[in-house]
Amino acid sequence: MSLIKKFATVASGTLMSRALGFAREMLMAAALGTGPVADAFYAAFQFPNTFRRLFAEGAFNAAFVPLFAKEIEANGVEGAKRFSEEVFGVLFTALLALTIAMELAMPLIVRFVVAPGFADNPEKYDLTVALATIMFPYLICMSLAAMMSGMLNSLRRYFAAAVAPVFLNIILVGVLANAWYRGHDGLTVGYALAWGVLAAGLVQLAIVWIAVRHAGIAIGFRRPKLTPNVKRLLWLALPAAITGGITQINTLIGTAIASGQDSAVSSLNLADRVYQLPLGVVGVAVAIVLLPELSRALKSGNLIEAANLQNRSVEFTLFLTLPAAAALLVISEPIVRVLYERGAFAATNSTPVVSAILAIFGLGLPAFVLIKAFTPGFFAREDTRTPMYFAAISVAVNVSLALTLFPSWGAPGIAAAAAIAGWVNAAMLLGTLILRGHWDRDAALLKRIPRLVIAAAIMAAGLWFAAGEAEQWLGSVAPVYTQAAALAVLVAGAMVIYFGVAFGIGGADIGMIRRNIRRNRANAATGAAEPE
Template sequence: MSLVKKFATVASGTLMSRILGFTREMFMAAALGTGPIADAFNAAFQFPNTFRRLFAEGAFNSAFVPLFAKEIEANGTDGAKRFSEEVFGVLFTALLALTIIMELSMPLIVRYGVAPGFAEQPQKFDMTVRLATIMFPYLICMSLAAMMSGMLNSLRRYFAAAVAPVFLNIILISVLAYAWYYDLTDFDIGYALAWGVLAAGIVQLAIVWAAVRHAGISIGFRRPHLTPNVKRLLLLALPAAVTGGITQINTLVGTAIASGVSSAVSSLAYADRIYQLPLGVVGIAVAIVLLPELARALKANNMAEAENLQNRSVEFTLFLTLPAAAALVVIAEPIVRVLYERGQFAATNSTPTVSAILAIFGLGLPAFVLIKAFTPGFFAREDTRTPMIYAAISVAVNLALAITLLPRMGAPGIAVASVVSGWLNAAMLFVTLQRRGHWGKDTGLLKRIPRLFLASAIMAGVLWYGSEWFAPYLHSGVRLHTQAPALLMLTACGALVYFVAAFAIGGADIGMIRRSVRRKAGTAPATNNELD
């Protein structure tokens, strides 16, 4: 299967999840708006969700995958099964202990970590504590599910792991539909959503567990024991967790700081959901597929293949995310209006704030995706320390800027801090890869990047003028059945202009795409001249 086809396999499942995520947020915006229950739920859910991405997705897709892939190469399926059982025993025991400690400490954690600004609002604070207590066991399910997903990715079985998150949104949409039908109160909706999150974690774990068994590996429980392989994993996993979850760390920092401003937490969450669509579909797909492929190339000492994998991944990333970023910047307000402006969201007049946050996030989208394309270059070489240091610097910059900008700009200041820190992190990763000789020069890529920027700028101009032309169909007083087709036509026109411009000025060409789709993993890469 070609690299692009693997990207597409993961991206299709992620796209399905993100579209349903939009639907979920639309329901939630209508039901809760940016009120206190929405703030409480988003803050409470951010806590276990961030831990999941740090110590599950980040750690295991960055540290576990290369070790598991090497175990398969060295000792076959039996060796990989033994290694998985050793890790499973330690991971489950550690997660159980962590969950018990967190559950008992939840009031202190919310007061001093998750949402310190809520402490002055007793009702919102108590609600956040209760919701976080219900949802935190979700971490156990999702961490174990992430381990199973890492195994599936190493075995080149991508779809089950990519489609499992869809069920979180299916369950929460069902909860919100039930709440609407039976006219539940805001408090009842908050509790129902929290229990829905926990149920979704159990369902997702069951899906990937079954997929791993179907792949021929049945994992049993072993008494926790720090074997040499497990020690090596832990040594790599801690810095990898911090690095792989840098975006989530910055989001958690932003949530904690924003908790002192009314409606800021939910406003950030609604904007985050929109820009997570291109970030998830492209960035996560690239990171998941690139890491095991790069690890195999390096294990085989195929440096030419490794360099080609990295360059093609960046090319693919920029080809899709630059126009997405331009669209988020130029037509943020119509997007937010069409997706969210109804019910309680419209009543609180939240559109301008969420639109401003979304436009700022759009400026950082290429950086957030490039981070996911650059970090496998370190992780595949078992260097997790360097990206961790850069991640720590990025978090410190984000924290300082967020504290400085929040009093002046409100919630959009949090977004500015996140974007600046994201670009800084991406720049440090890229410069280091180049200095170490781990990033090969690609003449074709260097020629195409500025042309992709130009094509995106042309598209942005079309969207700018197009939004003026479509304004009568997109303003607040128009019904959704008129707004949605108008926004769809506007974005379709923008996409058409981008692709025509990109191919016309040499940002992309049919031959390049055809070769990328047909190229099999492990075959000799094309030369720079062939890629021009």
């Protein structure tokens, strides 16, 4: 299977999840708007979600995958199974202890960490505590699921791990549809969503557990024991967790700061959902696929293949994220209006604020995706500390700017701080890879990047002009179906312009894709076929 096909496999599952996520957010915006229940739910859900990124996805994609891959190479499937059981025993025990401690301390955590601004509003504060208490066990399910997803990715079985998150949105869309049908009030909807999150965690864990068994590895529970392999994993996982979850750390900080202003938390989350589509589909797909592939190339001593993997991954991410960033910057308001402006959301007139936040997030989108393409260059070499230091600097930049900008800019100031911190982090990662000789100069990449920027700029100019001409069909007075149709035409036209210019001026090369596919077919023909 070619690198691009692997990206597409992971991206397809992520795309399904993000598409349903849009449906979920549209229903939530209509049901709750940016009111107190929405603020409470988003703040409460942000807490277990942050821990999931820190101690599950970030840590295991960075630390577990290279060690698991090494164990397969050295001791076969049986050795990998033994290693997985050792990790499972320690992880499950640690997560259970953490969950009990957090449940008991939840009132203090919400007051001083998650949403200190809610303390002045007892009803919102109490609701946030209650929802966070219901949802926090989701962390156990998702952390164990992330471990099993890492196993599947190392075995080059990408689809089950990519499609499992879809079920969170399927369940929450079902909850919201039922609430709409039965006419539930906002408070009832908030509690139903919290229980839906917990149910979704159980379903996702079941999916990847079955997939791992189907792959030939049945994990049993072993008494927790710090074996040499587990100690090595923990040594790598702590900095990797911080690095892998840097976006979530910044988001959690932004949520805490935003809690001091009504509707700011929900406004940030609604904008976040939109820019997470290209970030998830492209960035997550590249990070998931690149790490095990790069680890194998380095462990086999194939430095040419390792360099090619890194350069082609950056080329792929920029090819797709630069036009997405340009579109979010230019037409953020029509996007927000079509997706959210109805029901309780329209009543609060939240479109200008959410669209401003979305436009700023668009400026940071390429940086957020490049971080995911650069960090495997460190993780595959079992260097998780250097990205952690850069992540710490990024957090410091984010906090200082957010505190500076929030009083005058409001929620858009938090988005601006996150975008700037993202670019600082991406620049430090790339600069260090170059200085260490881990990133070779690639003539094709250097030639294509400025041409992709030009193509995106031309597309943005055309999109800005067309949006102005189509104002009568995109404005609030137009019916929603007219707005949606006009937005679809704009997006389709922008795609034609961008891809036409990009291929026309040499920013993209279809021949490279064909050569990649032919090369991997040749590998398969010589016995190097990869398992599906």
